Amino acid sequence: MEGNNASSQTSSPLCLQNVETLINSVEAFLFDCDGVIWKGGKLIEGVKETLEMLRSLGKKLVFVTNNSTKSRKQYAEKFHSLGITTVSEEEIFSSSYAAAMYLKVNDFPRDKKIYALGEGGILEELELAGFKGLLGGPEDGRKNIQLKANSRFEHDKDVGAVVVGDDQYINYYKLQYATLCIRENPGCLFIATNRDAVYTMFDSQEWPGAGCMVSAVCGSTQKEPIVVGKPSTFMMDFLLQKLQIDTSKMCMVGDRLDTDILFGKNAGCKTLLVLSGVTSLSDLQDPSNNIKPDYYASKVADILKFSRQ
């Protein structure tokens, strides 16, 4: 039955019998980070050794994260500080970078300004991509609105794009700024780094993710954003252009069905769900779930474990 492929397909647990086939058929492994490589500030057990093994087999490694709070440079530093010193900036594709690349490949006018409702990563990537006139970001986290009669909230009419991402410093000032730009500046783009409902910031606890901030701006502007992170195809198209590897020879490894696995499946990659992050085995097996990865495993290190046995 066509049209029912996604839900009728079953997922296989990664095991001795299939890990070699997987490794041999794949040239590039794409890893999500939060819940896959690390949880908050802690590396997940066995990640380092697994990455080393894959590198030693000549596999290309790519780290694709929807977390926009950091820039690629900051991500590379995080890898290094956690003891994985072989990861370079060029191997990292964050949604903050994707936002900057989206504006770049779409020739965003250099005389227009960009407002960021988000943390430092977005502004840093926009700056590295050569954009000037950057507004918002962490600085506006300290701004308060003094509401009184006859006071008018002014915004820059030259803002031509608003980029919204994860922001633990969300406030009414930023929401009003972003809203005014999108509602009142003709043609102003509304770009979302991603729409993850929650993300794991530290250890096991989940916190409101970019989906929260993005939806807030949808609510006040009644507009829908252009999403550049997973599962949008923009990130994959951009990645493909960089890697020049056929998607059938890629494996997307992630902990989220609706972003990571969907992202991989949409592109025609092999997919491996790891249960070390937000998705549990019962979420995967729930009848309401129709996003089925090719494989699932408790964690990334299972690739190493089964390949050695």
Added chain:
Amino acid sequence: MEGNNASSQTSSPLCLQNVETLINSVEAFLFDCDGVIWKGGKLIEGVKETLEMLRSLGKKLVFVTNNSTKSRKQYAEKFHSLGITTVSEEEIFSSSYAAAMYLKVNDFPRDKKIYALGEGGILEELELAGFKGLLGGPEDGRKNIQLKANSRFEHDKDVGAVVVGDDQYINYYKLQYATLCIRENPGCLFIATNRDAVYTMFDSQEWPGAGCMVSAVCGSTQKEPIVVGKPSTFMMDFLLQKLQIDTSKMCMVGDRLDTDILFGKNAGCKTLLVLSGVTSLSDLQDPSNNIKPDYYASKVADILKFSRQ
């Protein structure tokens, strides 16, 4: 053509020829407040005289507002401070009151707690309705999250309802609190006072409305709320029970098509759009708009003006 009534119906400008018919056929006038009675801290011209005229004709007056930042008591005080001393608390139906009444008529368990992501009006109405165990509200506007490894954000497992409304003090603490209650407390209700995208706080400028805060929580919980304010039918059903007047003998007067006018039309009331708030004549006449009031006028005082000529 059935099913096309809304868009094919035309709206008449209020004028000498139709105002008497309107007044004579209506027993109760339902007024929105922001953009209709006042704009921010200023009464709209001619409102006082028009309300006095309608009262002198024996019409019932009701003030139905989606703004949840104030309680009915605070609204009555606002009317009085603006020189309209005849308005009583009982004539006011705010979405903060509607939230409290929703929980009351649905027998919300008295041993459960309620978390408010909103300003003072919600908590005040909940308290007046006899609810105990009230959490959140203005107090949480001052709370900051100290994010560090191994720190855990705790929430009260006894919260059985989260009420979200307008909140200029929105922050990550409140979003996380509301999100955890809705995601983790079994059966926890998610109630929205309303979903207005923006509202006019002072004079002519618009600010993100409850639609912004409510959507933020939808984004982080991936759940849809029960909406109690306009245009939801809850408020109207509750009003009908209080007023005991047939809806065909009511006229809803408002400045918003998607809340006020839709609310009135859904219930079978006559509808009058005033252009003194967020909707312009070109919004009304835009081909994409299919919410057509029976009448439109520049402001409430037109009722008086045309009835006197």
